[in-house]
Amino acid sequence: MNVDQWMIEESFRNTFAMGFKIKKYLHSEQSQFQKIDVVETESVGRLLLLDGKTMVSDKDEFVYHEVVSHIPYMVSRQHKKVLIIGGGDGGVVREYVKHPDIERIDLVEIDERVIEVSKIYFPDCTSGLTDPRVRVLPQDGFAFIKKAKKEYDIIVIDSTDPVDFASGLFTDEFYHDVYEALTDEGIMMNQTENPFLDEWGIKNIYNNMRKVFPVVQSFTAPMLIYPGVYWTFGFSSKKYRATDLNPEKLNQMSSLQRSLKWYNMDWHKGCFSVSNFHKNMIGQE
Amino acid sequence: MNVDQWMIEESFRNTFAMGFKIKKYLHSEQSQFQKIDVVETESVGRLLLLDGKTMVSDKDEFVYHEVVSHIPYMVSRQHKKVLIIGGGDGGVVREYVKHPDIERIDLVEIDERVIEVSKIYFPDCTSGLTDPRVRVLPQDGFAFIKKAKKEYDIIVIDSTDPVDFASGLFTDEFYHDVYEALTDEGIMMNQTENPFLDEWGIKNIYNNMRKVFPVVQSFTAPMLIYPGVYWTFGFSSKKYRATDLNPEKLNQMSSLQRSLKWYNMDWHKGCFSVSNFHKNMIGQE
Numbered sequence: 001m002n003v004d005q006w007m008i009e010e011s012f013r014n015t016f017a018m019g020f021k022i023k024k025y026l027h028s029e030q031s032q033f034q035k036i037d038v039v040e041t042e043s044v045g046r047l048l049l050l051d052g053k054t055m056v057s058d059k060d061e062f063v064y065h066e067v068v069s070h071i072p073y074m075v076s077r078q079h080k081k082v083l084i085i086g087g088g089d090g091g092v093v094r095e096y097v098k099h100p101d102i103e104r105i106d107l108v109e110i111d112e113r114v115i116e117v118s119k120i121y122f123p124d125c126t127s128g129l130t131d132p133r134v135r136v137l138p139q140d141g142f143a144f145i146k147k148a149k150k151e152y153d154i155i156v157i158d159s160t161d162p163v164d165f166a167s168g169l170f171t172d173e174f175y176h177d178v179y180e181a182l183t184d185e186g187i188m189m190n191q192t193e194n195p196f197l198d199e200w201g202i203k204n205i206y207n208n209m210r211k212v213f214p215v216v217q218s219f220t221a222p223m224l225i226y227p228g229v230y231w232t233f234g235f236s237s238k239k240y241r242a243t244d245l246n247p248e249k250l251n252q253m254s255s256l257q258r259s260l261k262w263y264n265m266d267w268h269k270g271c272f273s274v275s276n277f278h279k280n281m282i283g284q285e
Numbered sequence: 286m287n288v289d290q291w292m293i294e295e296s297f298r299n300t301f302a303m304g305f306k307i308k309k310y311l312h313s314e315q316s317q318f319q320k321i322d323v324v325e326t327e328s329v330g331r332l333l334l335l336d337g338k339t340m341v342s343d344k345d346e347f348v349y350h351e352v353v354s355h356i357p358y359m360v361s362r363q364h365k366k367v368l369i370i371g372g373g374d375g376g377v378v379r380e381y382v383k384h385p386d387i388e389r390i391d392l393v394e395i396d397e398r399v400i401e402v403s404k405i406y407f408p409d410c411t412s413g414l415t416d417p418r419v420r421v422l423p424q425d426g427f428a429f430i431k432k433a434k435k436e437y438d439i440i441v442i443d444s445t446d447p448v449d450f451a452s453g454l455f456t457d458e459f460y461h462d463v464y465e466a467l468t469d470e471g472i473m474m475n476q477t478e479n480p481f482l483d484e485w486g487i488k489n490i491y492n493n494m495r496k497v498f499p500v501v502q503s504f505t506a507p508m509l510i511y512p513g514v515y516w517t518f519g520f521s522s523k524k525y526r527a528t529d530l531n532p533e534k535l536n537q538m539s540s541l542q543r544s545l546k547w548y549n550m551d552w553h554k555g556c557f558s559v560s561n562f563h564k565n566m567i568g569q570e
Contacts, residue, residue: 001288001293001302003286006302008286008304013327014306015305015306015327016303016304016306016328016329017291017293017302017304017305017306018301019301019302020300020301021300021301021302041300042298042300043297043300044301060481062562196507197509221560222481222515224481224513224515228509228514230507230514230515257561260561261561261562262562263560263561264560266559267558267559267560269558270554270555270557270558270559271555271558273552273554273555273556274551275348275506275552276546276547276548276549276552277348277546
């Protein structure tokens with residue numbers, strides 16, 4: 001292996017690695033917050049990296065973006081206002097704008113450069129940002145959330161890993177602020193790491209969520225470019241359980257899901273029946 | 286990255302790679318059929334490789350071995366005789382011997398050296414091989430299956446990838462022989478590769494299974510050491526569908542599943558509700 005021809009991400013205290021053969025370097029810059037790179041790879045198409053960590057690829061972005069959007073949408077009985085913290089690539093917004101009854105989508109991304117770079121290299125992901133219901137707010141999500149009270153029906157934490165400036169997004173203090181920013185039946189959705197290689201991390205995240213939310217559930221979906229691929233997501237809710245789909249939306253989704261690449265309601269209902277391994281990691285009985 | 290300190294597997298025409306940092310080289314030999322290596326790694330413990338391909342690790346072996354055993358067991362109404370083709374590490378046998386009503390388990394592994402090496406380095410996996418119901422047959426599975434007629438209730442194809450001497454294990458001719466070797470309500474279980482990076486391969490495998498079996502279904506389970514981790518498995522059956530659990534075994538499994546690391550019946554029932562992506566790959570409506 002000639003390492004110069006590969007984009008290699010070492011993870012889990014440099015004991016595990018994944019690599020993507022590079023076709024071409026497309027972009028590299030140091031923003032105020034992080035290093036932003038885009039490479040064209042042989043196996044996953046265009047790949048966005050922040051501080052050397054894989055974030056978005058052409059090949060698998062649909063998985064993450066569909067699951068964190070359509071799962072909470074289908075459970076929520078009210079979804080006028082959606083907040084996305086992070087997610088500067090725009091992929092989550094693209095999925096939410098598919099639902100005509102959502103009135104406003106706020107995207108709070110701390111690093112405006114991620115949005116601008118994504119517009120150039122991931123135009124499909126950013127295609128929803130021009131929807132008139134979308135407000136793009138280049139602000140610190142941490143500060144933003146403290147000011148919002150009972151305002152959002154769904155909040156998606158589309159963050160990087162729990163290190164550096166994103167680490168605060170995995171604390172119970174932050175989850176408390178999210179809880180306060182949600183309406184009375186609100187739902188929080190977040191990515192919660194890979195349990196095979198970071199057992200301590202995932203247990204800590206779910207402990208923190210349980211301190212705040214009465215309903216905390218979890219599912220997995222594969223993220224081919226993330227370390228170890230097997231990725232968990234958290235569903236934290238004030239009232240409804242994750243498999244309690246909104247009966248008024250079944251017809252609408254029956255139609256929409258034909259055009260989706262990953263999500264369908266059968267998968268949604270099945271994915272919360274988790275393995276013993278997964279239960280153990282998240283402290284579920 | 287100093288590549289000499291890593292066990293790196295390049296896959297998908299050398300466009301994707303996974304690496305495990307090496308603590309120690311434990312074993313290396315060239316058998317009659319393949320190169321057999323065992324290394325101690327930082328992230329997944331002991332790791333067995335055949336011709337440089339990751340096969341079994343301490344960290345995740347329970348996932349594969351439990352799912353290919355307990356899923357067909359729980360669907361099958363009769364399971365006196367089980368055949369495992371490949372699987373020289375013994376992990377599948379270890380799971381089947383947990384069921385007292387199985388009368389015989391035949392393990393047909395072409396390479397006796399894999400079994401012997403596994404006994405030394407993976408003693409937990411091979412612990413079932415001394416069970417009096419187990420016959421270890423160091424033979425070519427291809428030839429063996431042609432002689433068996435309506436003999437086995439469950440057949441597990443625990444093979445390497447569809448290249449070289451294992452490639453025949455993914456053809457419709459072979460699936461036809463498996464069909465003939467199964468009893469009237471028999472079930473075949475096999476690993477069917479990663480659909481993200483080998484779309485053609487997986488479509489071909491499922492096409493071949495559908496030529497032979499009236500019921501063909503699929504589920505996924507993560508194999509942390511396999512290329513791309515997201516792994517599909519095939520459930521091919523003469524009669525029962527994969528979620529049609531044997532009502533007579535529910536109590537027995539309720540008790541056993543408390544001691545399993547991955548499998549539980551809720552997960553079993555949920556995992557066959559697959560994503561649109563997965564349906565598309567396997568040609569499921």
